[in-house]
Amino acid sequence: MRAVAVHPLTAGSLEVRDVPDPVPHQGELLVGGLAVGVCGTDKEIVAGEYGWAPPGHDRLVLGHESLGRVRTAPPNSEFQAGDLVVGVVRRPDPVPCGACARGEFDMCRNGRYTERGIKEHDGYASQLWTVESDYAVKLDPALEPVGMLLEPTTVVAKAWEQIERVGSRAWFEPRRVLVTGAGPIGLLAALLGVQRGLDVHVLDRVTAGPKPALVKDLGATYHSEDIDQVTSQVVPDVVIEATGVGQLVFDAMAGTATYGIVCLTGVSAKGRRLSVDAGTINRELVLENDAVVGSVNANLRHYRQAADALAKADRGWLERMITRRVPLERAAEAFTAQDGDIKVIITLDEGC
Template sequence: MKAITVEPKQPGTARLEDILEPDPRDGSVLVEAIAVGVCGTDTEIVEGKYGWAPPGKKRLVLGHESLGRVLDPGASSSLKIGDLVVGIVRRPDGVPCPNCAIGEWDMCTNGQYTERGIKEIDGFMSERWRIEPEYAMKVDRSLGILGVLLEPTTVVTKALEQVVAVGQRAFWEPRTVLVTGAGPIGLLAALIAMQHGKEVHVLDRVDAGPKPELVRALGATYHTGRVADLGFEPDVIIECTGVGQVVQDAIRGISAGGVVCLTGVGAGGSTAGPAVADVAAAVVLKNNVIVGSVNANKRHWYKAGQVLARADRAWLAKLISRREKPEDFANALKRTPADIKVIIQFAEA
């Protein structure tokens, strides 16, 4: 069968190649790939920045944003042939740490977790893949190919859960939510905040194209410029860019008692000298909280499925801006200004 693979930490080694059929030891559920979402993680692995092949192998099958159709449910009593499923990405470490031991593997404390398509387990960019029944999440059939959005939805589902948990340290009734960055993660964060009845604002650098239209279609407000220019202090900021200046502006611009949740992963842009102390002082004096959030556990996957099931299908469809065939995977890794979510499509949903 065909799969898109890479030799981790070796730039320029990604290719579409023939590999063996998935080993039954990798999971009793056999799945036909329908689509795989492409994100910055995939691009960075292809660029050689990180990634780990399975033990004993040199190459890694890419892809962690999956959607597939069950060909053989194996030992699963809850799945049947034809069901649409998405594969959970992370696996608990083998020690395990206390969090992994209770299923909170997204909060792993020793770093020995593994992840499909990223860290020591092959991903989903293959014509067929296997998965353990407990890590296969059934998708609402009416979503069709839109089920490929489940994994990115889990990221912000967890982020909003973290915000609520932190906010409950005191009396807190947040009304306004600002999302910085109108990529797929940011737009899905805005969707969830709208479903929770909040006044939602989205800040991004582009002033035309599909992003402003998608935000307005949700009933949220779109902004360009800087956080300081908004004219109000949000109660919650979900930061989805990872850009140093935007992160600093978010911390400075949050309301008293507010929560800033960082979901974007960036690099560089260090701030030196008294500016760091100034930002810290602002946090202290306003009783703010800054929390980082990454990955998701099974509870968040379940909640994310509910988010997508409630969402307007026509709006979700506009998040998928481009579909590429497996043989054109290199094009999928090249972002254009009009892109939101690019997918590699293996089959029809």
Template sequence: MKAITVEPHKPETARLEDIPEPDASGGSVLVEAIAVGVCGTDVEIVEGKYGWPPPGKTRLVLGHESLGRVVDAGPSGTFQKGDLVVGIVRRPDPVPCPNCAVGEWDMCRNGRYTERGIKEIDGFMSERWRTEPEYAMKVDRSLGLLGVLLEPTTVVAKAWEQVFAVGQRALWEPQTVLVTGAGPIGLLAALVGKQHGLDVHVLDRAEVGPKPELVRALGATYHTGSVAAVGFEPDIIMECTGVGQIIHDAVKGIGSGGVVCLTGVGSGGSAVSSAVADVAAAAVLKNIVVVGSVNANKRHWYKAGQVLARADRAWLSRLITRREPPAEFMRALQKEPNDIKVVIQFAQE
């Protein structure tokens, strides 16, 4: 069967190649791939900046944002042939640490977790893949191809859970949220904010194109420029860019008692001690909290499924701006000006 593979930490080694059919040791549920979403992590792995192959191998099958159709449900009785499913990405470490032991592998404390398509387990960019039934999630059939958005939605489902958990340290009645960055994570974060009944604002540098249109169609307010220029101090800031200057501005611009949640990973450049001191002073004097959030456990996958099930299908469909066949996977990895979410499509939904 065909798969998109790469030799981690070696640029220009990604290719579409023939690999053996997935072995039953990978799980009792056999799945035919429909689509796999592309994100910045995939680009970094292909560029040689990240990633680990499975033990004893030199190459890694890419892809962690999956959608597939069950071909063989196996003996568990959890699924039926034809079910649409996605594969959970992270696996707990083998020790396990206290968090992994209670199913919170997203909060792994010793770093020995593994991740499909990223760290020591083959991913989902192959014509067929296997998974253990406990690491598969059934997708609402009415979503069709939109089910490929489930994995990125888990990221924001966890982020919002973290925000509300932290906010309960004191009397807190948030009304406004500013989302910085209108990529897939930012737009999905805005969607969840609207589902919570908040006044949602989104800040991005794009002045035209699908991003401002999607924000307005959601019933949210779109801004360009700086955090300071939005004209108010939000109760919540969902930071989805990873840009150092925007993080700095978010901490200084959040309202008193507010929560800044960092979901973006990037490079902030060299830190200036006076700027760090300014941020620290803002955090202290305004009683704010800055919390980082990454990955998701099974509870967040369930919550993400609820988010997508409640969402307007027409709006969700506009997030997928490009579909590419496996043979054109390198084109899928190259961002175009109006791209939001690009998927590699293996089969019809």
């Protein structure tokens, strides 16, 4: 079969190559790959900045935003041939730590977890793949054109769960939400905010292309002004930061309502220094009972929450998020940005 692979930490090593067909072990599904999404983590791996091959191997098969169709399933499992499925990305560490032992492997304490397509475990960017039935999530068949959006949706499902848990330390009825960044994570965060009945605002610097219309059609408000202008106008109870831009992070922290919660989902680049008024930031956080929380990855609970959210969403709106579908043999094209890109996917099956 064909797969998209790299030599981790080696820029320019991306290739579509033949690899052996997988053989499912006991308790595993054999899945025909339909598509994988491409995100910033994948681009970092392709650029040689990140990634670990499986032990004893020098190559890593990419792909953690998966979508496939079951070919064979273990007896007495909840799956059967033809089911639409997504594979979970992270696996708990083998020790395990206290969090992993309780199913919270997204909160692993010792860093010994593995991740499909990222860390010591081949990913899903292949024509066939296997996955343990305990780490597969069944999707509504109607989601086939957009099912590869499940994994990024899990990221924001967890973010919203974290926000609501932090908020519940006292009376918490948020009304206004600001999402910074209108990429896939930002748009999906906005979607889940709208599904909660909140007044959602999205800030992004672009004024052309599909992003403003997607936000408007979601029933949210699109902004492209400076963040100080937006926060003074909106005074958000919640901010979901999805850019990782350092200055924007601190500006968002300074612009919330009292008892505001800022959830950071964007990963910032290292080595960029800023001058900040740390005293004022600390004073406002303390005196207004504000909170800042980081959130990354997801566990099985968040996958189920995300599947429910996508099933309730307008499928046409979700399809508009996918701005390019690149065939497997031209996978390298998916890693070069083009104007108007939001979510780019690699199709693994000609029919997808």
